[in-house]
Amino acid sequence: RSVAAFRQKLSTRKLLFSEVDELYEAALEEREAALIYEKCLLARSSPLLKNAVRLGINPPGESLRDYEEQFGNRASAYTSTGSVSSMFSPAAYLTALYRNARGLYPEESPYHIDKRRPDLKGVLLSQSNMSKEVSALSLSNEVLMTLAGKEMAVDDQNAVLEALAEFRLSASTPYHHPHARLRQSRIQKDPKFKQLAANPRVTGLFSGATMAGMAFDMPPELYTILTEEVTSENAAALYAKNFGDLPEEYLLNPQSLRRYYGLSDEEVTLFTTIDWEGEQDGGGEGEYVDNVLTTMIDGAVYRLQCGQHYTLGFAWLFPKGNGAYELRFSYNDAHQAFKAFRVHLNDGGTLFDNPDWTPPDAGATCVVQIASGVPEGSFTLYLERYRQDGLFIRAPIAYDVSISRSAVAYLLKLNKAIRLWRATGMHPRALETIVNSVNSNNITDETLQLLFQVQRCVQRYGVEPEEALVLSGGPLSQSGYDDNQSLFDQVFNSPPLNGESFAPSTTQINLLPDNAADHSFEKAVLKRAFNVDDVGLFTLLSLFDNSVSTGAFTLNLKNLSAMYALSRWARLHGLSVAELGQLLKAADLPRLASEPENTQLWSGWLQKVDSLTQWLNARKLTLASVELLTRPTFIQVASTEISALLDEVKRVIDANGDADTLAKRISLLAPVLVSSLALPSAAVAESVLAWANGLQPAEWTVDQFWDGAATNDVKAVAFCYGLAQLALIYHATGINPQAFSLFVASPARLLGPVPETVVLPRALATLQALCNFSAWLKSLGDGASTLLAAFVADTLTPADLAIAMNDDAARFEQATEQAFSQAQAASDTQLSAWSEIDAVLQWAALSAAFGVTPLNIGELLALSYTADNQPSWDDWVRVADAFSAGLSQNETKGMEAALASGLSAALCGYLLKSGMTAQVANSSREGLYQYLLLDNLNGPQVMTYRVAEAIVSLQTFIQRTLSAAESQGFVDKATVTGQFFTDWERYNQRYSTWAGAAKLVYYPENYVDPTVRLGQSGMMNTMLQTLGQAQLNTDTVGDAFNTYLNSFEEVANLRVISGYHDHLDVHEGKTYFIGTNQSEVREFYWRSADEGRRGEDGQLAANAWTDWRKIECAAQPWGDCIRPVIYKSRLYLCWLERKDVTPPNTYRALDNAGVFEYAINISYLRYDGNWTSPKMVDVTDELSRFDLENTSLGRR
Structure with missing residues (x-):
């Protein structure tokens, strides 16, 4: 404990500060003495010292022997390396972290570690928890589950899961755990529904909604949300049930909608482009995004989707209220001869007609006001440029208009759309087409069954959902998205035949082969789209409506979609149109034309065609032989x-x-x-x-x-x-x-x-x-x-x-x-x-x-979504347990990994909508991660260990508190100033340094961790690097150690010849030394000592010294005349050199040593550790006054 913490502990005692300080110093001395005693005890019991009598180690004192006898020689038993019971193990580090972290906040604070992570105090310090891998997400879910149970005031995990199954107030719920387990069991065993499809006598007993629930992430409560009908009478009640007290204005804002559902900006635009702030200001007309407009007029929310035409740059319809619309469009071409313009609805009634119209230039925007007559739902507008002689150029544009009479009704429908998109994974525009093909006002059981059939077609035939819808009896989509043509245009106008566009109409043509010349353009388009000739075209008509012998065929969207579906049935199953006719006739096909919108009928016969063709191929039978x-x-x-x-x-x-x-x-x-x-x-x-x-x-x-x-x-x-x-x-x-x-x-x-x-x-x-x-x-x-x-x-x-x-x-x-x-x-x-x-x-x-x-x-089978008596929670659990038990070990792991993400999202969604957790987490999963110190957004593939995860959480908690406390007013200052946190940056924030320091304290003779050894010399670094990069054997270890000894011998025999102190006070600053070896060709070295690290006993600490470093600047001083000096915080080296310039053949008397020149050389140490080239200063004249021969300059 720190002095402040010690004072706080004794604050209730009537003691003076001086008395408390004396007690603290005495306790500190006793603690240090106990640590020294324990160190001596454990060091004497080290297995490395057993049977080492020849080392001449003196026996321990009497008091130590009495201690060993009293406690049964307990110190002689050492744990193995990596054991959880080791005092240097991660488990021991965890206990140190937790013990110190508990005091950072008061116990009543919501930021106290036991409030944030109540599980930490219950972590079992076992070997399995330290070494057995677990999913990081599963550990997060355990903590979230505990917190959710506290919020619900229940102790049973099953009760929490049951509550989540009906909780609607978040975007990630309801979450039905047994349903998710059943669905994942099906995915593990039968990911592509092959087993279910192979046993139709059983799977045919399931309702369409139940099969959709098995195929998609659609639990029972979500089924209820999707299928409940929204009316003006129940809209308010349903809004409260789904969104609680969340204001309507919040969800009408795209950014708020993005946060609520966890969408990206691109995903938000797939569902809505409404500008709530603009509507409030009265100017929010909105804009088309990917041919979709969402806007609010007079409290009603309009959603318009428009198609495309190759002659038009755009054709956008804007509602103006009271049934009025404004049509804005531009042509890609200019036909100045056509000076009249009109707009027809569904090739029928005229909405606008201007016989005196100025033809626009290509690319110019035109605006037409339509006072009334635009219907709700799907329809086609025909934009015609015409002349008075009857010639015209027509551009059909498909529209879909839906109107929600109130913002509440719109938000409820939007909620259904987003949830259905998440459950199915299909593109929102494709889903809209599928849903509207059954009922544009509500999602029904038939809708869900159709969704399942569409998904089956996508998997079975590898087609897009829009085409799968057509195969199942739905209409061809006339709206494109993501800069793609609509499916209708891909089929009939890609490219336009002879430059003329084809569109649905009420035109009736005759498909009898004898009348091939009539309506040649329309028939040519159909034959190209269906990949048939005139006979094949009539055969398709016979399959669609075998009662029509006259060949009459109306070119409306329903008929065109049905004919295209039949042609695709044939191609997808490797049949000609005639062979498809033979197969359907043999299977007693009903009259499809009598129910062109019955998607269940069409889906059933598509499955029958598929199963029959597979059966014929398996039996090696041909259609000719069957006939x-x-x-x-x-x-x-x-x-x-x-x-x-x-x-x-x-x-x-x-x-x-x-x-x-x-x-x-x-x-x-x-x-x-x-x-x-x-x-x-x-x-x-x-x-x-x-x-x-x-x-x-x-x-x-x-x-x-x-x-x-x-x-x-x-x-x-x-x-x-x-x-x-x-x-x-x-x-x-x-x-x-x-x-x-x-x-x-x-x-x-x-x-x-x-x-x-x-x-x-x-x-x-x-x-x-x-x-x-x-x-x-x-x-x-x-x-x-x-x-x-x-x-x-x-x-x-x-x-x-x-x-x-x-x-x-x-x-x-x-x-x-x-x-x-x-x-x-x-x-x-x-x-x-x-x-x-x-x-x-x-x-x-x-x-x-x-x-x-x-x-x-x-x-x-009894767990039916459409049953009158809905199954209970226990029924779901029992069936889920049975199917989970049928999985193999690997399949179980796959199921659990898949379930973890959904469960995490559901638990987070609940916690962020209730209680104190939502407040401190700032209502976001990221905030929840910051508060709980656990990443709830991890994938199930991220693995960890329980002890390791707990360590990381506590390290994060302590680091965040020390750097920037989350609640400044509640942090315990006395605890923060304690020794553990004082040494946090240096030792305790990492396990490796903490354990290394602990080993160094207890067993310095055995445990020398390079990361914690202070002042380690370059020679030692070289040896460690050599050992770390080589395969350890007798030769490599011997060579590395001998190299170290050779280097050590070089510096051990150095003679110090000069020094320099860089501070006025001898107890501060650094002292620099110059040393030289004893060889004939002398080499010079330098080192320094930090006087600030001198202890009270006058001894310098080991890490106060730097190692000897060789001076690489070719210094050749005369005698020992070489000096270090500090100038402007840089180390300089000065030495005196003498050069013999005595003329040759000159007689030298004993008292005349010859003629010499003297120069002082100066070099300084660069930042990269190298010395600069010496700068020479001639001092011959200055030194001529001295008797240098009798002066020992190097020793002064």
């Missing part, structure tokens, strides 16, 4: 094979004229079919005849065929063709003969009891069922015969099915129970039809794919 096997029998000429068959039949009939029953006749005809149609047995042939008797080819039964074969060759031939067709079905499907006979006799055993079937139909569904049953039976291997016998005997149980498939009986028993509960099986203990087996197999396959039981799949 051959399923088409009705018709009159045709007999082939050679059919003639031979008919001849054989006639011989049998002639030979058995007395056969008068159907059974006898079938048994007599069967052998003929065996040989003629290559059937395996008479039993199969009898089944074929029985099937034909029910289907009645050529409208004949077997009896009629028997009686009329000899007299009516035409129908007899047709009947034989029918028999051959049924035999082909048998061969193509590869069905087991016993099963074939069963299905022919009892069609319900194949197709199920509903609808009731008397005769097995000759249809694609029958073909599929027979092929699927045959393939499944063959896949069973040796178990097929046993299972087939039980199936034929109508005694097949789920357990038999499990045995045959080598699977768990419980799974199939539960699957049968679930199929029975959904009316897909007639019994929950027995399977009597292939349709029932197929349903059970799909239940079992889906449960196996997700690692759960069929019962869990049924429980998931």
Whole structure:
């Protein structure tokens, strides 16, 4: 403790300041003595000193031995390096940080470390917490969860999560944790819905809204937010429910909207461009951003979206109130001959007409006032430049106008739009097109189902959402964004055919191939867009509306979208238009034109086309073969094979004229079919005849065929063709003969009891069922015969099915129970039809794919968004637990990583809307990070350790408090001035220096950390650098150490020859010394000593000395006449040199040493550590007066 802290601790005692100071000094001396004693004890017990008797170390004193005996020689046990129990471990550093940090603020302050981070005092100092990696975001979530529980006054984490599931008051909530777990489980197991799509008997039971919730981040409460209808009566109540007491003006400001939802500036402009301040001032008309305008007029919020046309630079419609609009536009071209202008609505009523119009120049802005008549919703304006002779140039522009009668209603719709965008990840403009295609006023269950189908199309076909909408029966978008053409223009006007634009209209054309010359421009555009010829164009019309035989087709947007969708169906599945027609005809396609806006119908048939094409490819069947096997029998000429068959039949009939029953006749005809149609047995042939008797080819039964074969060759031939067709079905499907006979006799055993079937139909569904049953039976291997016998005997149980498939009986028993509960099986203990087996197999396959039981799949099915009785929270938790348990270890990690970000956002959103935390965090996640000392914006990939994270938080807290306290009035000044914080910058702010200093205090002989060793010499630095850069072995260590010893020997033998002190006071400043070696060629060195670091005992500290540094300036002084000097804070070196200039051949007497010249050389030390070139000053004359031969200048 500091003196101030010590005084504060004894403030309640009646002591004088002097007495407190004396106590403090005494306590300090005792503490230092205890530390010295502990050091001696631990040093004597060091494992490095054991068995070191030869070192001659004196034994410890008696008091130390008594101490060891008293405490059981505890100091002889040392912890291993890296152990959490080490007094130098990060855990020990953490305790030091926390102990000192607790005193920085009063306990009642919201900035006290226990208030900000109550978890720190509970951090377990264990080895796992110090060395086991955890996600930094998960640690943040733990702290946020604790704080949220305190705000809610609940202790149960489950209760916090349940509250978050219904909390609407932030942009990141509601957050439904069980729903998120279920969704992530689905993503881990089936990211592209392949498993769900492969089992349609089960997935077809889910509602469209529920499937949308599985596909998107759309929990139940968000579903409620999206689908609740906003009316003038409930708008205020819904606003309070969603935004609380937040003012409307706040959310109408784009910058405030950006902060509330956490959007970027670019993202804000995708949703609104409204200028609230401008509206308040009365001048906020707004501007189009990416062809979208949002503005407020007379309290109503208008949102307008406009399309583009290649002849126009822009065509912007501005509302003026009371139904009036202003149209501003500019042409890219100039047609001066067209001196009249008008505006039509939807190719109908005229909104503006000026027969005396001045044609503008290219690029000039024109303004037209439209008094009334502009509708709400989607429409097209036709801008026409025309002449009085009837010629005109038309430019169609699509608009979409939505009007919210109040700001509250607008904000609620905007809230839905932003939340839906975040949930789906689709572009806002694409979402707007999809939503408006169903209901422009509200999001419905049908809307959500369409969104799911669009997402499936995007994944399945790799198309953009706008095209996926068209594939699912929606309209072609006429509005582009991000500087792209609209989808309509991409399809029909990219580029414009012959320079003429094509647009939807009420024009009716005839698509009969015979009328190809009529409306040639329109037909050419359609053929290019649909990639067909005249015949293909009429075929598309037949698929769209098979009731139109006249070829009449109206060029409106709905019809064009439908025709384009059908053409894309064909191309995406590798079919021609004619082949698509064959497939849809075989699948009994309904009349699509009767419901052109029924997206559920269109989506269902798109999925059917997709599944049928995949099935045909898997079975290696062509559409031609399917048509051959399923088409009705018709009159045709007999082939050679059919003639031979008919001849054989006639011989049998002639030979058995007395056969008068159907059974006898079938048994007599069967052998003929065996040989003629290559059937395996008479039993199969009898089944074929029985099937034909029910289907009645050529409208004949077997009896009629028997009686009329000899007299009516035409129908007899047709009947034989029918028999051959049924035999082909048998061969193509590869069905087991016993099963074939069963299905022919009892069609319900194949197709199920509903609808009731008397005769097995000759249809694609029958073909599929027979092929699927045959393939499944063959896949069973040796178990097929046993299972087939039980199936034929109508005694097949789920357990038999499990045995045959080598699977768990419980799974199939539960699957049968679930199929029975959904009316897909007639019994929950027995399977009597292939349709029932197929349903059970799909239940079992889906449960196996997700690692759960069929019962869990049924429980998931019960979690329906549209159910009358909504499932409880516990139901969600139970199902989420089951699906999470089915994940592998890696999948679980992936799920947890994905959940962490959403949970963090939800917890932050709640905390920033309630309590003291919102105030101190300044209502932002960044502010929350600053207050809690935890980064809640980390990604789940950032890993850390619990102890390390706690250390970082405390370091941040202390550093911030010492540098700029967050609450100046509450900081404890006495604590701040304590020794720990006095040494903060020097030692304690980093673990490495703290631990190094601690090791240096306790074991200086063993622990010498280069980062904390003071005054380390260059020789030591060289040795450490050599060891750090080389692979350690005996040679490298020996060489480095020998180099150090050689360098040390050089300076150890130096002789000091001069010195200089740079201060008037000998106890301050620095003293500089010059030394020289003993070699023949002398070298000089310099060093300095800092007198300010001299201790009270008169000794200089080790770090007061610099190391000896060689003087590299070629100094050759006469004698020892070399001196250091400080001039203007720079170190100079001066030395006297003598040069012998005695003339040659001069006799030198003993008293005459010769003639010499003397010069003083001056050099100074540069900032880079080098010496400058010497500057020489001749002093021969000055020194001639002295008897230099008898003067020792170097020793004065």
